[in-house]
Amino acid sequence: MPADILGKLAAILGPSGLITDPADLAPKLRDHRGRYAGAAAFAVRPARVADLAAAMALLYEAGVPMVPQGGNTGLVGGATPDGSGREVLILTDRLRQIRAVDPAGDTITVEAGCLLAEVQAAAEAAGRHYAVSLASEGSCTIGGNLSTNAGGIHVLRYGNTREQVLGLEVVLPDGRLWHGLRALRKDNTGYDLKHLFIGAEGTLGVITAACLKLWPRPAGRAVAFCAVSDVAAAVALLGRLRGAAGEALTAFELIPEIGLGFVLRHMPGRRRPLAAPSPWYVLTEIASQGADQQAVLEAALGTAIADGLVQDAAIAASDAQAAALWALREDMSDAQRPEGASLKHDVSIPVPGIAGFVAAAEASVRARDPGVRIVCFGHVGDGNLHFNLSQPLGASPADFLARTEEFAQLVHDIVHAHAGSISAEHGLGRLKVEEITRYHDQVEIDLKRRIKTAFDPKGLMNPGKVVRQ
Template structure:
C-alpha cells in the first residue's frame, strides 16, 4: 500500500495545474469519487484538472519521481469502477475534462483530431459540422468522453457495422509513466512499421499511460435510414431475421437490438411518454436500423424484407418508423431498458458476449439457470445481437427483499459466467474490467495471455503507479 501523500508533495502537484484546478475540498470532489450505479466510492487528497498535455506530462513525471499513484478519469460514466480511486485515499485523481478541444477536422481524409476530454456528443457534432458522421453512440454520450471511450474500448449500438472504439481510432497522443509524450497522432490508413502500439492503450483503462488526444475516423452520412420495431417469438427467430436483413434489407444493417417483453413492460410502466409500438405482445422484440447512401428505396426494401420474414415464420408484427420522431421513440424504448430496472428493485447486471450463432442457445441456458438459482427472479437480457453482446441483467423477484437479492450478486455472476465460458464467450464485452472483474480475469484468460499483459504493464509502468488495482 502506498504511503500517505505529504502536504508538501500535494502542493507541488497543485502548482502544476494551479490552485483553481486542484480540488481538495471533499464536497467539491464528490462528483469524481463515485460512479452512477453507486457501487464504487473512493477517496483522494487531490483532484487535478490539467489543461494541456504538458501539464499531464509534468504530473506523471512528478508521480514517477515520488512513487505517487495516479487514477485517470474521463466523464466518470464507467460501470466497472476503473475510473474511481480506492478508499485508501493515497491516490491522486487526474480528470481530463479540461482537455476539451477539437484540434482539427479533415473531411478529405475523414478524420477528426480531438482531445481526450471532448464528450462523445461533441465528437458527433464536430463530424456533423463537416458533413460527416461519427458512429459511436452510447446512452451516456452527453457526458462520457472520447478518452474514456478509448480507455474502455467502448462498444454501443453501431458495432455491427462500424466496430468498437478500437476500430475507429487511427492515432493517439499518450503521456507515459515518467512524463514522456508519445506523439502518435497519425492519420494513416496504412502504416506497416512495426508493432501496433496504439492498440496497447485502447481498452487498457489508464493502466499503461494517459491518452490525451486521438485521431478518430469519421464517415459519410447515410442519405437514408430505415428504422423498424419488430415482434419475434424467440432469439433464434431474431437471428434468422438478422440474416434476412443483411441479405435483403435495402442497405447496411447499422443496428440490431434484441429486447425481451419484460424490458418493454418496465419502460412503458415507468417512462411517462413511452408507448408500446405494437398492439400484440411478443416474447421478444428487435429494433432494426438499415442505412444506405441511396436517397430513396430503403423503406420499400425494408417492408419487403419484413414481409418475407413474416412469411418464413420468424418475424411477427412490425412497425417501420414514418418519421424521425417515431424512430427516436423506438430508440427511447431501447435506451431506457437499463435505467428503468431500478424502479423494479435490485438488478444484478452482466456485460457478456458469445459467438453470434450461439446467442439463442446461451440465452435459453442462462435464463433457465438463473431462474433455478433465484426462484421468482426476472431475467432481462437485452443488447446487441448483431455483435453477440448481451447485457444479461436479472431483476429481483416481485415483492422480494432488495438487500437480500443483491447479496447474491457474486454468486449469480458465477452462474452466468460459467455458461459464458461454456459458450466460449467473454465476461466483459464492452464495459471493461476495472475493479469489478479484476479477480475474475485470471480465470478466463489463457495463462500466457496473462503473462504477456503483466510483462507489458511492468515494461511501461515499472513502478505500478498507473491506476493500480485495476485490470491486473
C-alpha cells in the first residue's frame, strides 16, 4: 500500500472520514455471529457520496482491496475483511440522509447508511408504509438490505427488498458514479443494471442511495397464533388463509414447540399463548385497508378448527397482544444462544415441498446424531425456512461447530433434491462462496464470474465473497 495514501485520503474525507485506531476498528472486524474475524489497514467513513467516489478512485488506482460494511448485522461473513490486513473497510454509516419523500408517487429516496427503522418511520410520518420488516431493523442499514436482498416477515405480501427498488446510485470500484436513481415504474431500455447490484453483497460496487417504493398504510391488522399437528397442516392452512384473505395475508410463520420452549425459558416476560403445547404453531397476520381483517381471520380459523386442520388458536385483541405474539417469533434466534452452539441453515423450498423437505431433513439429521436438537422455523408463506441445529445437551460447543460442513452438506443436499436454494435471504458471503459451486452448474458460475470481472477487473471489490474470480 502506498505510504502516502492515508494523507491523500484524509485530504479528501476530512478529519472524521478515516478510522485508524485499532480499538475503534475492532468491533467492525468481527461479524455479527462472531464466526468470522479479520484485519483491516483502516476504514474509510465518508460523509458525502462525492468524497466516497474520490476515495475509491484513489484506492482502486493503488490496488487496495475494499470491503463495504453497513450495520454489520450480516450472518454469512459478507462484510468482514480477511486476515491479511491489506483490505480497507468502506463504512456507509455517515451517508444517512433521507433525500426525499413523495407520498403522491409512493416513493422515498434514502442514502445507504439510513437504518431500516428510520426509513420505516419516515414513510409512516408521510402516511405511507415501507414494506420490508426484519428483526434487526433497528440496526441494519438500507445499503446492507440492498446488498443482500434482505427478506423478512412480509415477503409473502410485498416481496424481497429487490421488489421495493425503483432506482439506485452506486459508486463503482474505480470511483465512477452510476446515476441510476430513477423513480420510474416502467423503464424498458435494455439491461436493468440495478438488479445486478441488489444481492451482490458489495462485490460490484458500493450502493450509496436508493429510490424505494412505498405502499398504502394498512388501516388495521389481525394477528393469530395457531396450533397445528404437523408441517403439512401448516402448509394446508396457508392455502386456506390465502383463499380467504387474498393479498391481505401479509405474514405466515412456522414455529416449532422446541423453539417456543427456548423463548419461554430464556426471554423474560414471554408467555405461552395457548393452553396446551403442540408440535407446531403458525403465527399469521392479515393487514389491509379494509376494516374487516379480524372478521376474516376469525371466520377462516373457525372453519379450519371445525375441519380439524387447526387444534387451537389465539387472536390478538389489541396491538399490545399482537406485539407479544410477534415477539415469540422475533426472539427465536436469540433464544437459541443460551442453549449452546447452533448450526444455522437459511434455505428455501417451493411451498408444496416444504413438508417433505422437513421430514427428510429431520430424519437425516437424527440418523447422523440423535442428540441434535432441530429448531426449524421461518417464513413458510414464501418457502424460506431456518433449519437450525442446536448442539446435543452436554456436548462441547467447539466440537459441534467443528461439524458445520458435515451438517451443511447433509441439509443442503436435501434442499437441492427438493429444488430449493441453500441461501434464501442471508446471502453467500464467505460462508457459502465455495459450497454454492456444488449446487449451481458451471454455466451459471461462469456467467457470474464474467459479471464480476466486467465490473471489477482488478478483483478489488469485497474479494472472496459471493463468487471466486
